[in-house]
Amino acid sequence: MKSNHKDQNKTLKYNVKEPSELLPFLLKAMSNRSRNSVKSILTRGQVTIDDHIETKHNYALQPGQTVTILKNKAAIKESQLVGMTILYEDEDIIVINKEAGLLSIATQKEKIRTAHHQLMDHVRLEGPENRIFVVHRLDKDTSGVMMFAKSEKVKRMLQNAWKEKVKERTYVALVEGEVKKSKGYISSWLKESSTHLVYSSPTKNDGQHAITHFKVIQSNNSFSLLEVQLETGRKNQIRVHMQDLGHPVVGDKKYGSTGNAIGRLGLHAKVLVFTHPITGKLLRFEAPVPKSFLVKSK
Structure with missing residues (x-):
């Protein structure tokens, strides 16, 4: 097994x-390391498969996938951001692809x-008084564009x-089954149960109003890839609305x-367009759709 690594350390x-x-794949790839050492690299989230961090020992690898291992934890502390890349940074904001x-x-x-902690370390390299503030969130298993304030x-x-x-x-959402309607929208009132499960209330005005627009990009009998636009940004909104649609x-x-x-959640924040809070400029950021989302046509 040959590696095509750029930097022996990183x-x-x-x-x-x-x-x-x-x-077993990692043990073979890093045959010079002990089993415990390889396990801890996996547990600490230093292994990425294509576009997601993987910590499960029994994750089933398929031919064609790329496994990336971040080796040196010390090197990471200084400059290597784990599980994200910075798309844009100025004095006021940082935009990442998570x-x-x-x-x-x-x-x-x-x-x-976490993204927040790593970015805090990142800005403190320039000055110990620098800080990072959370503006909005993406679920742990959702990838894509996310913005922080400084x-x-x-x-x-x-x-x-x-x-x-x-x-x-x-957003783009990879959902189960073939969505027959080429486009549409879902509108409902969202509530959260005591077990933190968000659901649509059957009663009007009972909960937070949520509207999700969708458009089918690709589909076959098993899956559909949808482009999804949020009119409101409620917790787990897309996930609940896709379930309501009958295509989780x-x-x-x-x-x-x-x-x-x-091997991951089929949800990705693809585009974020906003007016810069200080300069007033319109900024647009896009994180490409993960390859694993692409649906083979019928």
């Missing part, structure tokens, strides 16, 4: 030639391996005028999905 890349589980599997912000269990003032300006500032938020997002067990053909 990344190793391997092309998958035959089906295998991830841990991979599936990376948390936007800290949880009880995970404090450090000051409390800018964060407030964006959040207080979110509807006026954000001109477009386009691939890999979304929480909201009705029955299988996971791509």
